[in-house]
Amino acid sequence: MTAYETVIGLEIHVQLATRTKMFCGCELVFGDPPNTHTCPVCLGMPGTLPVVNAEAIRLGLMIGAAFGGVLAERLVFHRKSYFYPDLPKGYQISQFDEPLVAGGRLGDVGLERVHVEEDAAKLTHAGASGRIGGSTSSVVDYNRGGTPLAEIVTLPEIRSAEQASSWLRLLRETLRQLGVSDVNMEEGSLRCDANISIRPVGDTELGTKTELKNMNSFRFIEQGINAEVARQTALVEAGERVQQETLHFDPRTGSITSLRSKEGSHDYRYFPEPDMPPVAVPDELLQSALAAVPELPLERAERFRTELGLHEESARLLAFRRALGDYFEETLGAGGASADKQQVANWIGNDLVRRLEAQRKDDEAGETDTDPAQSKVSPAALAELVALVVDKKINRKAGEQVLDVLVAEGGRPQDVVEAKGLAAVGGADELRPVVQAALDANPDVVEKLRTGNMKPIGAIVGAVMKETKGRADGGEVTRITREILGL
């Protein structure tokens, strides 16, 4: 049986976080009553003309700069024509053969282009399905019409649904950290279409692709792509051909339905927008865009790994959640050069985040990041806590107890240690007699240890812990044991 390879390219529409619309001065507000943010321009009234929003161009250039794409030297808009009530002018002002950004790359996926355009209005179809088929009437809300969009088009370099969804997470985080969009999939500020085809492994030519429209969560994207790959595979294995068409994935039923076939596809009649002749991108705008690009998740992860020596997993976790990364770096600063960076990363990435997320109930979707900077645990306190543990002033268990207190009440770790009597049983001098007593009480264990079998050392550690009420350091107990027994 032939093995098939999946080929996926993504088209992502991102609403840009400008104050006003792409071609008029209407404010952008999500959730206001319908048709309250409109004007003659965005309603396409006779005689009106578009005026480009420079901020939208600046944000688009930032995206391009972040991806390392080639930034256009001039702005050229085209009209894309089709009749639909969500398009008040009968055409969408978009870009065609001269996109704002050409090429670029993010992580493991290359980009074809990024262009800017205006969003359509929001149509609501009356009827059970909420889709146009079967509805008897529709209403239009032009508040969204004219929202600036960046359309990001990847090369067909994605090979699985899982890769698609994890790359999209990277994209979303990158755009979020760029500050160019709210990237809220539920509100539609980030929307994703996938072009999907399959081909026999080893083939270099692309198979016939289908376009899966508007999937609004990472989970649906994975499910949708997998369902479509399964459908195409079944077709091909049954000796049929894949038709080029636009598809809709219904996450409730898992089914895929056709929206329109190629026969009915539009001739968009692109032509240069005569109301906006080409204009050079002003240098100030370009410089301002370039200056506004911060260190992005992938770069930061790389720095955490190579310069600070963090493990790959910690580096990505802290870099991909900017609030954690910022808090991490502040903690390093507060803990001085001596801080054990991986330990700090572990305490933030595991212990602190787990405690803070347990506190939160308001944001189950996890759309916004947990921000330790908003908690009662100051970076200085965390640095001090990690130092106490690393210097074996307290053991890890005790450290966790201290953290519980800090999360709940704040304060200084040293004060908590003293108040709760959590200080570790000092250095070797204090601990050695206790270890010796434990060895004396467990001759059978000593015998096994002497043969080189270190497994039973847990019994010695347990005995010491019991004696010290858990304040001893397990590693130190092992070290002293080895020393006494000359191992």
Place this chain on the structure above:
Amino acid sequence: MTDPISLSVIDAASALRRGDLSQDELFTAYRDRAAADDTNSFTWLADDLRAGLGDRDRAPGTDRPLAGVPLAVKDLFCVTGVPTASASELLRGYRPPYTATAIDRLQHEGATILGKTNQDEFAMGSSNENSAFGPVLNPWDRTKVPGGSSGGSAAAVAAGLAPAAIGTDTGGSVRQPAALCGVVGLKPTYGTVSRYGMIAFASSLDQAGPITRTVADAAVLFRAMTGPADRNDMTSIGWAGQAAGIEVPSAERLDGVRIGVPTALLGEGVEPGVRAAFDAALRTAEGLGATVVEVELPHARHALAAYYLLAPAEASSNLARFDGVRYGNRADIGDGGLVELYTKTRHDGFGAEVKRRIMLGTYALSSGFYDAYYRRAQQVRTKIVEDFRAVHEQVDLLATPTSPTVAWGLGERTDDPVAMYQADVTTLPQSLAGVPAISIPCGLSEGLPVGLQLSGAAFSEQRILDAAHALEQTLGFDVTAAWMPAPPASRPAPSASASTGKDAA
């Protein structure tokens, strides 16, 4: 006292300022004439002076340059609350929520709107026969067309129904009706007057301009309409000509002015009577000190073909918004769906010429045809722009007849669109080049006015106005001949070399 309707814009404005005339008196004089109009020039008339001020809560000022001057405004200019249909059935009854920048600037200078004037539907036509409000009749001969598309604007001025009018020119729509009606029409450099609020025909060509009795009036109105670039229009440059701004022309001579005649362009289509009046005007220019030379515009002969691809292409897209969803007249579709709504609304709402151009333009932009038509036409346009740049290295002005013929009979060309399109053959090159051009009446042929077109490099309006003024003074054409009783002896004598309005009066 002089009859108020005999006054030019400039003279009326100073009479109003001096208090020799009241604003209401002037307005009423024209309002009464316009109400009794038999040329079908108007689509709407303001009830009173205040109605024509737009939506401003202000009394008509007396301190502004155009205070109290009533203007006839082409229907396609949006004016808050005033019926604006671009002479289309689809928009009949539509009242815009805002005022076009050009009109707003005129109102700011004190002008008031007398009424909206008839035109070809969406400015598509050369005879003003394509109007939902019916054809306009030429005041010189009511069996003839007034030209188009600003036919109502030109006829209103030629018939003495308004002291001046505002039109728009896409391929000749100000100049050609001005020529056929024996009045002055100025098409400014593309970008000098904001297009915001003009219902678009072809975005890269549309340009507003005044239609007046005198060249000086055209200067005054143009000065009011231009000014700083309009922030609502990215194609608006505003006035980028000489720093002092447009001055009222006073030149009497043409010494040192080099006038080029693109002889090849005139070809065989120019009627002998038109040619005679044109040649006489050239001799007059020479008599005033100008030198006249032949020049070449090698690509201008392709202007007609390029224009009738580019303009319909842009129009097919500009008119897509008229779908019956948000404004305008929506067809009754019973239980029909969206496609029926679009189809029937546009079927019922658009006239035949508009549909023809939408189809032409849609075809030219279609996948597979774009390169052969639209892109090719753009390349031709670029060549024409270069031709004009080169020719103005040699000459200051170009002169042609504005129209190859005088006004033709109503209905004569309605079945032959290509013959109709030929009417614009001498005005289209300047439109594609985006340069300024004026038409002034230079004589009569068969009792009907002949227009002389003078054009120049971009932003050379002042030079054009100066030269046109000097010629106007010498040619002595009587622009009021179509409606004024026998002219008093004090009027300028006709030029000896040209046949003028006097002969027809």
